[in-house]
Amino acid sequence: MSYKADFRIWRGDVDGGELRDFKVEVNEGEVVLDIIHRLQATQAPDLAVRWNCKAGKCGSCSAEINGRPRLLCMTRMSTFAPEEVVTVTPMRTFPVIRDLVTDVSFNYAKARQVPSFTPPADLKPGEYRMQQVDVERSQEFRKCIECFLCQNTCHVIRDFEDNKAAFSGPRFLMRIAELDMHPLDVADRQKAAQEEHGLGLCNITKCCTDVCPENIHITDNALIPMKERVADRKYDPLVWLGNKIRRRGSGD
């Protein structure tokens, strides 16, 4: 079952780098991260890679495999032909630190710009009442493991560095949608989504949805409904007010 695979891995740092060729053993059932680990243990002890859980739950080992943004731990070697060269490069949208490790601080800065969950002032812990059907939409978005592959692939920032200041990216627009759809959140999310987080820059090409390892329907369930809410409200602020009042009522 074992064979020798050809890997090309980008090695370098902020000053530049290059693709390096490796020949490395592959065994049945292995994923790309196993191969990276084997390279560290046998050929390149200082090869830098982020990883934690190796089970697709933490979202640390994001990179690009043959040009496609993926988790290294969830990409099985059996998806490649034995003679195929497997090329592994760091996420392109973020500045490289070393080898496969990038500086993802952009995402933490954007996270801090989204106002946090805002419950009704008079609601005490233990008194929350919500129906399962009402929490399911936001729960889908909370499956996000923050691998930032959607941020990496979104061409609004991947191809236009200048947009980074004005655009929070799919992950954080989805976070805003999550809060907007939370049955007990009382803050106004829609104006900020449009004016401060660049929702209008998204042109729903669904690239983010395509690469999401959690299979979250980012575009269909978060971004498009958010755009609709913003549009509705532009025409009729009463729609927004009505929505909020009705939804708070159903939580009792």
Added chain:
Amino acid sequence: MSEVERHSYDVVVIGAGGAGLRAAIEARTRGLRTAVVCKSLFGKAHTVMAEGGIAASMGNVNSQDSWKVHFRDTMRGGKFLNHWRMAELHAKEAPDRVWELESWGALFDRTADGRISQRNFGGHEYPRLAHVGDRTGLELIRTLQQQIVALQQQDEREFGDPEARLKVFQECTITRLLTVPDAGSDTGNRITGAFGYWRESGRFTVFDAPAVVLATGGIGKGFKVTSNSWEYTGDGQALALLAGAPLINMEFVQFHPTGMVWPPSVKGILVTESVRGDGGVLLNSEGKRFMFDYIPDVFKEKYAKSEAEGDRWYTDQENNKRPPELLPRDEVARAINSEVKAGRGSPHGGVFLTVVGRMAGGTEEIRRKLPSMYHQFKELADVDITAEAMEVGPTCHYVMGGIAVDPDTAATPGVLGLYAAGEVAGGMHGSNRLGGNSLSDLLVFGRRAGEHAARYAEALGEERREAAPEQIDAAAAEALAPFATESAENPYTVHQELQQTMNDLVGIIRREGEMAEALTRLEELKARAAKAGVEGHRQYNPGWHLALDLRNMLLVCECVARSALERQESRGGHTRDDFPAMSPQWRRVVLACSIADPDAEHLSVTLTRSEAVPMRADLLELFERDELKKYLTDAELPGEDG
């Protein structure tokens, strides 16, 4: 002294999992300047791996639940070795900690009347685990992360600086705690801060702080087959030992009964206990539900005797007893081990776990209740759990032992200003932890550690002591040693041999000769680890990071092996082939590990015995005398009329 970057805080929390973040939130909410230092990116801690839920007796599904029932279950699960005061505080405070998460934005699954839903789990008498599908740990970590952001947003409004009072230093590894001798304490040392390096640049940094909370998690990376991530290298345990704080109960290591066994590269990855809590059953190669053959005497009255009764229990808990698939984890893990040894295992050396035909809602219900498991098996093993059985076997999951702490304050008795919470602390879970009690432990004792670290730092005021320059220089020299080594050992090779040693010789079933052999091998590995060398430079160099982690793993593994060799009985996560019975005399014995000379070139662990604190009378009264007889010595039993 070499020039080192310095940061000054009131409280420094090491570790950014559930316990660390909860501690940091508490210290900051009390107005203290707080730093969180973590090895990974913020939000990636091992807590995200927790699947099943948070145990808290809210009584939302069965109103008969209460803290007393939770306390009893916890003590039984730990075979009465738990520090009863921790188990009491935990059971009493867990509901408030869960409700608090909801007020910070957590979205748990709901009951029909809109409250937080609770599910069944091994060893818990009633449905007790608040959950979000099978990704509860992710919900917990994200909620705490977002609460930290909320506090930072407050500070931005108030001070114009989001990091004015709470800052996360991510991808920064602490290698030594800094202490000064303290004449005022009989314990010897007082905290002055912590020394570490930035993973990204390799540069050193010092945190000056009078109070440090250790919340670094477990030790699973010392074992070959484990559900733990790379971070679980026993850092906090080793830092505490080196600073003068002892570890207790280190012989108790939990092997979770259900880890994936195939393919080899995913061996050890966790298969949540919720699979069994929601109806899944364990089968051997003959198709038999073998757990009915493994109900131990202490639990005989609590578990179903027939499959039919066990099955009825899922819908009618008043009139039926629970199925033995839901015995505490140590029992199930040993049973699986025995079946495999008897030749009744699955093709890849485990047993079968199946939910096929076990849920009324069929395929749709399986995918809704166990989405991560469905995904995990589909993606990593080509197994569709709605149509096929999973293959599972025991995997090193959790260490019950850890840093000795005061139950109320989480303070270590050894070092003034040092606190510990979560998996890194010992005592709460006794000899075996119940599923679901970990996430609640993190929150209950994380909050307590944060509170008491803050109170301590506040009371100290300006009376702070500076770190000694020579201690910083020594820490820097120690961290740079792997670059100076010639004819070096490969740190990856040493690590693999350590994992193999612990797996083979100090694993789920233990024997005297094997553990003695393990200690000999650990000595050899220590000598080799001291010569571990690295290539390249200090910038994001994983070989170097591992070479430094080896010291910690070797120290904690030595603690496990020494304690396990000493304890001549079987209890919870410590099973001796040569001493198969549980002994009431041994229940009273607490084994503590410490390091005589933390500055010695060759570090070695010494073992001391102390006596467990007797349980308070009103808590003893929560149990029937007949049950207590199974665990306690005659002298410890309450009077006949008590």
